[in-house]
Amino acid sequence: MLSTSSGSLQHAYRLLLENKRLLPNPSQLALVDRLSKIQDGFGPDSRTPPTGLYIHGSVGTGKSYIASLFTSTLPSHISRRRAHFHEFMPDVHSRLHQARSSSSRYDSADPLPIIGRQIHAESRVLCFDEFQVTDIADAMILQRLMGSFWAAGGVMVATSNRAPEKLYEDGLNRDLFLPFIAMLKQRCETWPLGGAKDYRLLKSEGQTQKVFFTDPAEFQSTFEAATGGQQLIAHEIPVMMGRKLVVAAMQTDEDSLTVSSTVAQLCEGKLGAADYHALCRKAKVIYLEGLRRFRLFELDFVRRFITLIDLAYESGTKVIISSDVTIDEAFVEIIEAEEQRAKRKQGGLQMSVKKGGGSSSSMMSTFVSGDTEWSATGLEGASLATGGAGETDVGFAIGRAISRLHEMGSPIYGQV
Structure with missing residues (x-):
């Protein structure tokens, strides 16, 4: 039974059940209660931002639906942005492009922490649908970008089909991405959403x-x-x-x-x-x-x-x-090939490159460190989807x- 201690998210969820827009689901109810605590964490007496939530589970279990409900029922004074992760990253790359075109504004400073603070100024809460990383250029910027967002007091709620440990699995130079996973798990509680029915x-x-x-x-x-x-x-x-x-x-x-x-x-x-x-x-x-x-x-x-x-x-x-x-x-x-790939997969295999990739990514080449630029794959002529994380997702x-x-x-x- 739904908790009667009314929060706006719990009330909205109860109405959906009463109107038979949703079927009763204990896993969804537990998630609603947990997300309601995040909403309560934005009260006037709160001095620190609440811990975010990283929700993962099978397709069709209601992750995106409940996350949308959470975003739409946040207190009106809390700025928020609800976006598919595919929508968010091109926006980040666009900001990076503008930063590079305005070198006098940023001088020699790394623009990513500045962009992270800008995003926080616009939205205290980021709610991502289908958080996934398949592009090395995206993988390499997330730690600096989101680290700045979190340091400014931002809160992230995300849905994904993958547990944090499985993000960017088999990706090129994945060891460079692991610090972001550690940061993600520190800033967001990991929440596996049960249920096998779609x-x-x-x-x-x-x-x-x-x-x-x-x-x-x-x-x-x-x-x-x-x-x-x-x-x-x-x-x-x-x-x-x-x-x-x-x-x-x-x-x-x-x-x-x-x-x-x-x-x-x-x-x-x-x-x-x-x-x-x-x-x-x-x-x-x-x-x-x-x-x-x-x-x-x-x-x-x-x-x-x-x-x-x-x-x-x-x-x-x-x-x-x-x-x-x-x-x-x-x-x-594609499915048959994926099943065969999973059977052949051996532990411990990682792909990596040093220097010399092209200049492609989800939108454009992206700074990784210093003056080095990386491509989406890091390999000349290699497609993003012909190996590594692009394939396994x-x-x-x-x-x-x-x-x-x-x-x-x-x-x-x-x-x-």
Whole structure:
């Protein structure tokens, strides 16, 4: 039974149960109680910030849902930012780019601690959805960035499919990332969320809106019904740093679009998290054609598709897909390879490089130490997703993407 000592988070959770928006779940209830204590830690008599929380568990156990509820019920005087981790890191890289372009402002100082304090000034609480690290450039900046945020009094709540010890597993130069894991565990309590049932699949049982089609004619009929047969026109969506994304779309109201595109256009090119974030902030619905079976050598393609689904889910954007195969069949080759990789894996293997990588990352090259710059992989011509952490996280991400696509068909999708 829910605690009757009313906190705003507990009250909101109780209402969701009473309205049958959620099913009773002891693991979720325990998490709600723990997050309520964090909210209580921001009281007027509190001299130190409360300890944060790092929540990890299987897909569909309610981590993201409860974390969103926590953020939305924080006291009004507490500044907060709720973001998918894929959305947050491009923003950090953009700030780094601006810092480098304004050398007189930063002189020779490391800009990352300054940026960390700026982020704290904007948001005392950071709530990350799907915290994961697959990029060496991101891995190397987190300790200095988040260390500064925490030192300024910031609090982090994060959800992930991985325990802290498994972050950036098999990543290049992972030993340099280990101090961040230690810092994370000091600043955030680790909270494994139990439960094997995927609540998204339970919620979608009996739903009436279909969002995944293997019949092109049925997909087209749904699309024409939604658009009223109107012709879509090219829309420019601002991304960041002066870039724009052009999509075929119809204005559905003053602030949102219905977009039509293909998997090839959005996921096989050079788009990334910043593009998908900008797209999903504007698009209420995305009609996506051309999904097919992913090939083993297309892990970059797979990761872009998953990132699109993640950021759509975070924004409450519905993605309606036309595919040559079922959703499970689309990923079968990748899943089989992941299972084989797990069987072959031997302990103690680590990848590392010294110097000489290119200049790519989740957005751009990033300072690691001194004047040294690193690429996303540290290896010339190597893809981020062809080994190391980029590969080992794919198995987790596929299950999450499938689960979230199921939820997009729910009549209450996008509502907290």
